[in-house]
Amino acid sequence: MPELPEVETIRQSLSERLGSARITRIEQRFPGVFSDLSGGYALPLTVEGLRRRGKYLLIDLCDDRGSPLILILHFRMTGKCLLTDGGAEPAAHTHVSLFAEDRDGAQCRLDYNDVRRFGRIWLFSGRDETVHPTIRALGPEPLSDQFTADSLWQSIRRHPQPSVKAILLNQAEIAGIGNIYADEALFLAGIRPSRRGRSIRKYEAVRLHQAIRDVLLLGIGHRGTSFRDYVDGLGRQGSFQQVLNVYGRSGAPCRVCGTPLQTATVAGRTTRSCPVCQK
């Protein structure tokens, strides 16, 4: 379930080698995962850089005629990118393979693998990721200056009825938070996930804003959370799962007060919290 820190780590892990590669061939196995321009481009495609927006990985490309293109990936739950020398056969459930050569002329291959087929890949002409309607509708990047305590406070005020967790998961309000980092941020902020937006006070929004930034930066620092499936673009696990406070710790003692952590369904998602530390 790659969220912002995982997608950022994937971006970093792929940047060095893929960031200057030339894609010579695209092989598509399972139809439906990848939607391209129906061949409206000329191979090879030169990679000009890798960016991220929310949970989306953006790969800037330039085709053989000099036309800019953008490849957009969303991993959803179990999507993975794996960059290898291409010696081994692609793993099971590999839906798309990009055959490429790196800066040194060495062959490499980027496999998109997704056992549950929830993830999607799009190829658009141009460089503007906002041609993708969902990306256009995304809220601020939580690690940018656009995301402030006041912008979070305004987001909460726009949604008095839904739970504060639902607001954090709403990509149109804040981009990139998923179930793991929502639970962790709410724990750090000392706020019960089921609290309705209308019950949140401004000082709590200020705390939550700081907690969101802290937990995302911590997640990136640990190179992501390898709780179940996640590995980066070179197949390496992250380590944030070792220091999670609540996610996946139902019934385990709270690291702060020792009370058993509780589980509930909030915003349609399994939600863990400390009944004592979170008010």
Place this chain on the structure above:
DNA sequence: CGATTATCCTGCACGC
């Protein structure tokens, strides 16, 4: 119209 719920999809843990 905003909020909530169902749907997609497969591997794995679990109980009997």
Place this chain on the structure above:
DNA sequence: TGCGTGCAGGATAATC
């Protein structure tokens, strides 16, 4: 051991 069941969850469609 084998089999059935439920669960994981991001975005979107459907429904309330």
